[in-house]
Amino acid sequence: MSSVLMDRPASLAGGERPAAPDYLLEVRGVGKSFPGVRALDDVQFRLRPGSVHALLGENGAGKSTLMKILAGVHAPDRGEICVKGQPVTLGSPLDALNQGIAMIHQELNLMPYMTVAENIWIQREPKNRFGLIDHGALRRHTQALFERLAIDVDPEAEVRSLTVASRQMVEIAKAVSFDSDVLIMDEPTSALTDKEVDHLFGIIRQLRAQGKGIVYITHKMSELFEIADEFSVFRDGRYIGTHAACDVTRDEIIRMMVGREIAQLFPKEELPIGEVVLSVRNLAVEGVFRDVSFDLRAGEFLGLAGLVGSGRSNVAEALFGVVPATSGEICIDGRPVHIATPAQAMRQGMAFLTEDRKESGCFLILDLLANLEAAVLRARYVKCNFVQQRLLRRGCEDMLRTLRVKAPGLHETIQNLSGGNQQKVLIGRWLLTRPRILILDEPTRGIDVGAKAEIHRLVTRLAAEGVAILMISSELPEVLGMCDRILVMHEGRMTGIVERKDADQVRIMELASR
Template identity: 40%
Template structure:
């Protein structure tokens, strides 16, 4: 029996003058869950697209079960038993689970009509084999993101694949949903499916994977056995150096209260919320998914109304009816979904950076001062160390970390008094995370009041002066820095 179900040797791929892959090696053993790790822009997606038949390599060799193969397209990859589940879900929301699984290859009756009875029966059997609780007659659009992810897995398995690639599958899942996904992955392993797992979340890698291959700047760095490795070793391999001060924090809370929230309520969303944020303070908000944290922040920012209570900034009670009102008063919000809510992806870095500050860049009431605009863009590219070919480059071409820095620059340009950061490092690699932490710390040192909403407990514990914990729309605790432990936060988040 061949031990390696997949071998990729010296894979190279260029796009114009850009060398995306330069001699990458990767192997996958039978029944293995093997992680592919690297910073954004390291070449992970390009390598997977080569394996999935989307890109053709310039050179290199791919072997499946010891035999050299030439994968010329997606259907070719499927024929070789390879399935790829991309980070963005690509199901049709107004079709049922069964219709999505068999889309384009529906079983037909002797009359040439779709045999829905057979299709539903076969789909339900596939779902049952994986131990999933899914009704195949349900419209996909009615399912949670977690269940849609499971439908993607069933669809991939329906092609009789033996190699499954999962790209950031847990980015939008709760902790409990992640556990269910891991149970499904173990079932797949038992059924003879080998998996390539892409994630930036070290906790997941050490829970579910057997080995980890690290790539950096399109080159192969090395492969380690997960149980014999450590987060510090992985970080050093990813970024090419040790991150000795991963979390940078200089506590600089001042006496002056910037934001005061009193008894804020929104029916069925959040109830009787009170807290304050001082100059130079980073106040954390923690809680499980659905606790109401993001909705509370949107209410403070004017994007989400509230029924009762008050919001005051520097002692002045605010009557905020829109986001424009909040921005005018000095409140800025970096949203949790930068692609949908934070950026205009098809426009330039410079366009996005100045989008919220145009009226202060006017030469007169009709014309933007190009001199002021260029100066502002250059200043933030330099101060936030934004890696971009030019200010005119499409923001979609940047890595996740650099996109997040552009969103930060857009709001810092408005000179806010309060900065709300909702999941600021989601989908950002470890090197960029460290840079963002340094930026946040520097802003607090300069006296900016900051609210940090995060689902990552190490981030909350290491970056915040104190932490508000929410559960089911209610504030269950406000913990001082000395009280910040994962056990403490989770006890108040779960009601345990």
């Protein structure tokens, strides 16, 4: 390895350089079908050198499918792909890398039991004179790359020990290490704090200044207007149009994406707040968080806000028995309860949507029916120790329709769905239990704007029926828009609870940074 970046010669004989291409990447008339689903239908896409091109659309619109075709994961059924004006065949991820295309997937693909450095340079490791891996050089190359990108991660740390945000930065560094001309980023900020997002945007601007082309997939409108030069919209597997980011408004983009108006993203209603359902006093997990106290009432939205690492998700895990509390008291309907396992929490009427759908949510190799029924087989759909299969199937089908999950049916394997549709299935799993206390950790991460509005309306309806809801979200507009009160945490401790009428982004960030 002669440098920090993988070398790809670009000059012609005699020192002449080729004329800069009009487009680094062109997609012409590409189509792709899976069993029961037409994912792409005659789509087009063009990426200019030195630009950031955002790709927008609802879940199931075909964005990730096209990107996987460009990354060599899927082969198109028809159409043409050109790199710098030349038609290419991308039969594998290695083909794509050799053509200068690297991708950061929405679902991270790092190997947890290997070190950070080993993940970044796998199959490109520096060798010593005996043909063995030179671990000293491996660390130096990684450290040099991280210094250039201002990433503060130990190259020798095992990936499994890192936070989701740190893993995301390692994925980004790995993609940059190939020195590719085209870098595809699929929801790269879903697990990042505002500070980390600013850091990532600095890296993107650095790459853009070097003439690289960035394909940026996001559901966050604010990111589009901050970082993108232009954008293209897909809907239902079809190409809708391309515009300069400076030429359109947020509402115009949403209309292009969903084909309809979104009247209200945060449909907050003034609902009657009932009696205290969940009472928490001085809850703690040793070495993680301490002295967390609050009451949650029937029909109430209580937000749990804080920066990544503040302990907010750990509080949710302690309440649900994933990692039992080491001290403190939990009362439900005024009665102290002991919750040491998720099964005990579920018997108390609790449901918990976890933060990481891939690691702790989906059973990726199973179908939608198996994923939906996992939480209800011991309860609503069992009679005399027999599963009521017909009733169960009907309930699951109704839930897929309610959440507008794009899938051919209950038999479809969940790993074949887009990330957003996987998230909808997980929400559906817990809604089938008809919980009294619903804990939502990042419920709309990776979900498009139309689906967000649907899920917000759905949980608002649950609150109107008396369900008590604890919502954790990294998106402050979501917390501010949906919650009656907001509990803020910083470095494992509570810093305050703010009433809705007193809450704004400045106040919440002040408490989250104390």
